[in-house]
Amino acid sequence: MKQPESSQTNTGGRVQAARAPAFTINLSGRGPIAYLFLLPSLVFLALFTLWPIISVIWTSFHTRRGRSEVFVGLQNYERVLSDPISQQVIKNTIGYVTIGLILSVIGGLLLAILMNQGLRNIGFFRFPFLATIALPMVSVASIWLFLYSPRVGLFNEILGGLGLPRSNWLSDRELALPGLFMVYMWKQLGYFALFYLAALQSLPNDVLEAAILDGTAFWQKLRHIIWPLVSPTTYFVATIAVLNSLQQVDHIFVLTEGGPNNASNLSLYYVYQQGFKWFKTGIASAMTVFLLAVLLTMAMLQFVYLERRVHYE
């Protein structure tokens, strides 16, 4: 299918080339031209990836007084580490990311196994899981706002109908963060499942055929056969899951604004609060640097892992 297309355009290329010999001098060398090709990307990488990292480290050592920036050394870091609210935020974030990681991997794999079965006959059933991936988080959160609403929401209607006690979902200290988490999982589980689905489909058929729904045999196979086979995917999913959950913030805006009393405040929302609502750029920068440290450590691990994998392949 692709072969004729390429040869066709290839001929076109020859015609073009004959017409413009002057360019060949400039564009044929391998060295300089490579930089030219990379230039647009490099400019924006420098401006919006490299520079902000440097600049946020600089601002993390400063604080605003009136309209000017004053050097304060490590004060912002001390404050972030000692303030009970930022401690709570860090605790929330670690919990959110860890549980997110575990559930993304386990839930994603199980859903993928299920989808892999259903898939062969009726792809239609995948729609719900795909649809949520593609929906804007803001819409998703608005949807869940109805469900969680204490007096008129669906969840409490159901609980009440079953004669169970109702909950004050998003306004409860214990439930607010899990409430946000459920929204996130509802939206993203299908995404993680997709990666596992791809991994499963690249496995030999007979590995899976017998594996499904055989009681204990299923769990055995899952643990001893499937799990090791999909481990590269697991590593990948885990990385994506951590990155994803660290970036989650849209639903906080719509659902809880970090409340009650910071019970559902996460690091990125904290950066927003401090940096954009209260103009504590120093504090916000210090928290950002902590986030960067985590991400870059992960990057290093990833790099080492890739390196090793490349060697094996």
Next chain:
Amino acid sequence: MTARKNKWRETLPIVALALFGLVWMVPLIWTLLTAFVPTTQLLNGSPLVWLQSLHLGAFAEAWEVAPFPRFYLNTIIWVFGLLAIQLVTVSLAGFALARMDFRGKDQIFFLFLTQLMVPGTVLILPNYQTLVRLGWLDSYQGLMAPYIASAFGTFLMRQAFKQVPKELEEAARSDGANWLQVLWHVFLPVTRAPLLAFSIVSITYHWNEFLWPLLITSSVETRPLTVGLALLVQSSEIGAQWDLLGAGTLIVAVPILVLIALVQKQFTNSFLSSGIK
């Protein structure tokens, strides 16, 4: 006996998936109900009452209350404008990294890798300050700027370009074609699949983006749909009007839902091809 058992084995996962999918759909179905059934009927009536009182009033009102047509236009301009620019930058950079040798390649590669691991969302604060200095607040270029270089796209294209047979390139080169021509006439035509995959991922990601546009945009002329919807939800004046919010939510989400329904397979493949390699 075994045949029946096999059949049971075949159907059970499908039934399980269907049930699970149905549960998964409940929030969406509930949103449909809130949008099409007046709130008082929804809260006090039975499903029969709901069916009888279906109306489109909330959509008309939401459409009137917030300038959704303008928000649509803004989203389309920024999402597709960005994509057009990205397709150029990622093709060029991916090509250089895949097919050229030059000094500093490793360092540059590492720089791209950094962007992959440090998502723009984390850098909102310094990037916002950069935009202030550039005077790009409340503009489309301001919305796009942090995403113009895409490590993800670059790596995807690099991977794809690497798989193009060397002979094709050499044939074109020996005919005197320059690199740009080789890229355009030889490489891009055979890498449509990854280009499409990248496009789908980019469109979905930016169509849904919220925090960055919220901070950058301040006028109706630049604000995208997501920000418009969030402001509608937050607005205390209409905090009580669930039907209005349901309608607003659907107005934002329906194009994506339709897209998914239409190109489900393509969509799946895009996300897969993007992630795995």
Next chain:
Amino acid sequence: MMLNGSIKIRAIALLCAFLLLIGGAAAQDVITLQFYYPVGVAGPLAQAIDGYVAEFNALSEDIQVEPIFTGNYVENMARAQAGILSGQPPDVAILLSTDLYTLVDMEGVIPLDDYIASEDGLDIDDFFDAFMSNSTSAGQVWGIPWQRSTPILYYNKDAFAEVGLDPESPPATWEELVEFGKQLVVSDGDNVTRWGVEIPTSFWIYANFAIQAGQHIGSVEDDPCGVYLDTPEAIEALSFLRSLQVEHGIMPDGVNQWGVAPADFIAGATAMIYHSTGSLSSLLNDVPFELGTGFMPGGPAGYGANVGGGNFYIMADIGQERQDAAWKFINWMVRPEQIGQWGIDSGYVAPRNAAWETDPLMSYAADVPQASTARMQLEYAVKEFPATLAGPEMAVITTQAVEAVYTGQSTPEEALRVAQERSDELLVQAGCDLGG
């Protein structure tokens, strides 16, 4: 035919060029003011504002105002602050009256006394004292009241009648609030289907109860450093609110969100709410029962309430010419008939006496007696909290203390002690000398 057509085209082109020239020349003399306004999208309030601005733009030849709707109060303030710090401020903005000290501290706004005293001046004494208390500092006027409010009681008269209460006499004291609340609760087994009262978990509502207990949690004076959260009266007020949930069981436990309370009230899930007078218009439209309004209840120290809402500010660093233009716009907006109409459109309290003497507002007040409740309550109303430095963050700290108590996480003593410590720390950072 062809020739004809081409001439026509040329003529049109020429005309266009001419018009463009005129347009260009005229545009040079026009000042376009950026006007930041705190509302999400073009809701009913934004439509009203848009209408007024369009009217102003039509009347004024050399000044055009461009309203920019920037989200809620907090986002609007954040955007204005960002503009001030980056040297790109708006020209005129409606920001919280309590943002005054923060704005003055960052030299972002200008005092308006010269304009008030000028030929194109304003009778500032005509504005209600309670509103002006949040608009002046160091003897100067910095903001002109616009969308000003005060919390009031909204109650369901039908529900009152149903349980045998007098629909015309809402609870006037804390004790009556408890007593009436208990009568109004309807339960179905363990599930409460109608609560007596729902009081949003917000510093702004809590501050009223503290005043009723005898303690203003901020300073009533012109003091940017005064915060009094850990006093016995402040604790008593928060304990009272908590007792409505636990001891008396007339208010839903946990945090009661600002936006949820009116929704519940409309749906009949609660018989009373305390909410901003700014919600009056939408409640009048939406409630399927007879709507009653009343004062905040009297506590140990009698009636008490605080004001709230937004003022007009003119920004610094935009040049005299633009500031003059901004004043013209503000002065046009707060004319008695204009601001009276705004009161009718929005439900906010028209903030000056003269507005209440204009025909439209007088007849509206006669038709809708609920509209006068807030104005009458102003007699007992005082300055709003947190009129201090670091105001936006102070508000959140206080709300978090209320949340901690409402969710049973802390006792009122503990929560308010923590809040006091944190606000002291904030004040010191902002440059206050708290004496040790």
